[in-house]
Amino acid sequence: MDWLDDQRFDPLRERAMLVTGGAGFIGSHIARALLHLGCEVRVLDDLSSGHRENLPDGVEFVEASLLDDPLLASAIEGCDVVFHEAAMVSVPLSVEQPDLCRRVNIEGTQRLLEAAARAGVRRVAFAASAAAYGDEPRIPSSETDPTCACSPYAASKIAGEALCQAFARCTELSTVSLRYFNIFGPRQDPRSPYAAAISAFGDRLLRGEEVAIFGDGEQTRDFTYVENVVRANLLAASSERDLRGEVVNIGTGRRRSLLEVVRTMGEVLGCEARVRHEPPRAGDVRHSCADITRARELLGYEPTVQLRQGLAHTLSWMSERTPA
Template sequence: MRILITGGAGFIGSHTAELLLAQGLDVTIYDDLSTGKRANVPAGATLVQGDVRDFSALAIAMRGCDAVLHLAAVVSVPMSIQRPHFAHEVNATGTLNALEAARYLGIDRVVIASSAAVYGASKQLPLAEALPPEPLSPYAAQKWLAEAYAATYAALHGMSPICLRYFNVYGPRQDPASPYSGVLSRFIGAALAREQSTLHGDGRQTRDFIYVGDVARANVRALLAPDPAPGLVFNVGTGRAVSVAEAYALIARLTGAPPAGRAPARAGDVPHSRADVGRARTLLGFAPCTSFEAGLEATLAWAQQRLVPTLPMSA
């Protein structure tokens, strides 16, 4: 069985590729390497360098595949605000391209990366899939549209796409230097560089942090599951809320980092986010298995290893 992963050279994609390869499946990665890295492509996977906006090239790469995991996206919310047309082409038209190429080639299962951003600032916790979307950025609107295309292709063409709304994913290979990386990777980057982190507001904002290894398992489940319900959307989170201050305290304990500085709350920051994980558990048989502490330790170990200076060959 061969799986095509768009965006497979990125953070979530490379972990999923590794898991699929470990299970004996073949993997083709289709990625333009805009934020992904060649070094993330695991041994045994085939890399095709291309853009999801290029329908023909995507369809050619997809030929001979049995299922598609569509992760390629402009993942930066600020960029989606600054360049909404560009983000729309990649995030919305790119998803349409993935679905249409799959339909053309007779591939039934397309798993599509959506986001908890679709819920916006909804206050009805836990966030359940049935809540009405409240997108607050072009990025969120484009993810919602991607879900709508998936439902349309299920109804119109009898395909069985599945959309996964990831919550706050963290883990090895998330770039701490990126201005768009998650709060945890920023805290870890600062702690290891012996720089002070900043907590915005009272630090009591909560997030549903899920370890990337668990997200990879959810992806594999969705790719291989017998049809749970075509076109359906699933939350991929832990169902547990961790405050930003709590997360920082744990990182400080594990690294010896100094107490964080304080800054005013950021405008537009969503105060709380936590997934209702019932649907994924019942219909996909998915439950995360990595505790927050274990996930942070693995992330720290990876980040620390990156800081080890490479010795010159002659030394």
């Protein structure tokens, strides 16, 4: 983790930090990086989709929901920054259970912002989503494009951004919303029924099985290795700018087709990737890609880990966990 020597992160060193959803995929990477910076790291997670094994040694773990006000208040007390990653993350689940999605993603975010403002937290970095651009986004998508809520999940993430803006206007709390694009890396759950494309592909390839792709495989995504997202979060947290609810895309600015990704994974593993095509899924976006100009200008963000390297790290981690 040499990249953490960056002096821009100095304001964060040895401070107390809260990571909501820190037992999940992205949150656990943020928690590890903060520990390396010498921070006192607290994680609040109800383990609804995260796992205790993801928690790095040295974090203070509070097993609780965002909706548990007393435990949230005590976890947030004395924190400099909150990284708000906890959410219902599955689009299909949000369609099945819109009320739970609203409670966790909207009400939970509101309660977190209230608690943070009350406790005198300096900044909240909110995990927003490219889902805000809807199912026919402009390519590349820029933060000035209109939003379109195509699922309760997307609606809840757009609402979360709006709440971050409102609290930054009405209170002293500084907020920033990072719109993540297709994040992948170690600890992303490949066995989840909602597994993201790369973890599901990796799981199949490592078992010597065919990879199932919905549609022709020419659909593209801005696949972003998780370390880039952690870097973006630390830059957002340490920025000296007075951030007031700005929305910032976090991706690589490049889009790759699913077929290209599967081929590259096969090359990394030294095997031929066999693909089975299944009927296209209704509602799937055809193309998605971030314009990262604002992230560069506002945060000094640059995606430094490229696709092939990120896939190699991910497959190496997955292969250690796949029975031969």
